[in-house]
Amino acid sequence: MNKFWLILGQTYLNKIKTKSFIITTVITLLLMLGVTNIDRIFQAFENEDEVKSKIAVIDESGKLFSLFNENMSELDKKIQIEKAKENESELDNRVLDGDIDGYVILSSAGNEIIRGTYKSMSMTETDIPYTIEQALQQVKIKIGSEKLNLNSAQLDQLFSPVSLNKVALEENAKSEEELNQARVLVYILLFIIYFSVIFYASMIAMEVATEKSSRVMEILISSVSPVQHMFAKILGIGLLSLTQLVLILIVTFGSLKANLSNLQNMAGGFLGFSDLPASTFIYAGIFFLLGYFLFATLAAFLGSLVSRIEDVNQMITPMTLLIVAAFMIAMFGLGNPEAPFITITSYIPFFTPMIMFLRVGLLNLPFWEIALSIGILLGTIILLAVIGARIYKGGVLFYGKTPSWKDVKKVLELTKKD
Incomplete structure (x- = not known):
């Protein structure tokens, strides 16, 4: 057993010192700091008094400019509006020379139909045309209300949004706010599970293949059993992943706490997570760990089947x-977690860690469904570990020219002979 802990510790310490681990950790931490401080980053590059764009206006109707200018100022004060004294040809030259960013031609037809034409160097800028459209819409509403003799109170009442109360009849059903917060949390954790399983499971397969290709495996197997060696590798890299995730979570949580109010405003209040039950976070940890062990065990014995490092990616592609x-199924399920397809796939072991967690986060499931999925997942992990240990035992001593699933039979024969 001492050799098991020795291999586990050696795997952990060797990997935590590698440049790839340090670089990926630092980059991820910087990325999370950037995301959680996005509002401050935008503010640092913005000057509130700086004019963003200059727009000239040709008012062919002779009565729309003042109202249009007023609405533009309310919508975006960084867009400077001027009444054009030149004709279109001269304004084209001003745009080409960079004196102004563009110009608008305002006109009105019969029945007070308002038309606008915006000309600029290119159409890559979408914010300015959108603001102009909004301003013209406000102009149209203002003129229309005056024509119909509507006062501001009547106008506000007419355009006030419809209030729709949503009531769920299911007992203990989540409220809309709880569902919105749950979707954000599930979305974040699905990405964590996805990238963690892919990255660390591939690392296990690569680690086994590296030792095998250098013939170090033959020396190790003579002193420690293949089963101990496999699980030492799995747990060693598992501890490595937890170390990285804990660092990321600590930094992200600290940054979120410092910027939570601003980020909540940007995200519409979905980042509070105050209404979510603690069980959601507990199940997130359970399904993450079970998913890791499921795919890590699979990756370990797949890595033991290859003789060259170059063949690892081919072998773990399935x-x-x-x-x-x-x-991808989980992403679809975010919008429709009660779909029969989502329910069925949540009990398929290789899909369970993501999809059952999705259902747990968004729905009120009976405990027996969660327990059944966890039981199926545990049973699959144990079965995979038993079969994987046998394949691993013969696989680490099997050297072939090209890896193939047909090699599994040969590997099992080597295990029986041993």
């Missing part, structure tokens, strides 16, 4: 496709 499929 496993990667399973993870991608589970992620």
Whole structure:
């Protein structure tokens, strides 16, 4: 047993010192700091008094400019509006020379139909045309209300949004606010599970293949059993993943706490997570760990079947496709978690970590469904570990020219002979 802990510790310490681990951790931490401080980053590059754009206006109707200018100022004060004294040809030259960013031609037809034409260097800028459209819409509403003799109170009442109260009849059903917060949390955690399983499971397969290709495996197997060696690798890299995730979570949580009010305003209040039950976070940890062990065990014995490092990606491709499929199904399920397809796939072991967690986060499931999925997942992990240990035992001593699933039979024969 001492050799098991020795291999586990060696795997953990060797990997935590590698440049790839340090670089990916630092980059991820910087990325999370950037995301959680996005409002401050925008503010640092913005000057509130700086004019963003200059727009000239040709008012062919002779009565729309003042109202249009007033609405533009209310919508975006960084767009400077001027009444054009030149004709279109001269304004074209001003745009080409960079003196102004564009110009608007305002006109009105019969029945007070308002038309606008915006000309600029290119159509890549979408904010300005959108603001102009909004301003013209306000102009149209203002003129129309005056024509119909509507006062501001009547106008506000006419355009006030319809209030729709949503009531769920299911007992203990989640409120709309709880569902919105749950969707954000599930979305974030699905990405964590997805990238963690792909990255660390591939790392296990690569680690086993590296030792095998250098013939170090033959020396190790003579001193420690293949089963101990496999699970030492799995747990060692598992601890590595937890170390990285804990660092990321600590930094992200600290940054979120410092910027929560601003980020809540930007996200519409979905980042509070105050209404979510603690069980959601507990199940997130359970399904993450079970998903890791499921795919890590699979990756370990797949890595033991290859003789060259270059063949690892080819061998683990089916496993990667399973993870991608589970992620894509989960993304679909965010909008329709009660779909029969989502329910069925949540009990398929290789999809369970993501899809059952999705259902747990968004629906009020009876405990027996959650327990059944966890039981199926645990049973699959144990079965995979038993079969994987046998394949691993013969696989680490099997050297072939090209890896193939047909090699599994040969590997099992080597295990029986041993």
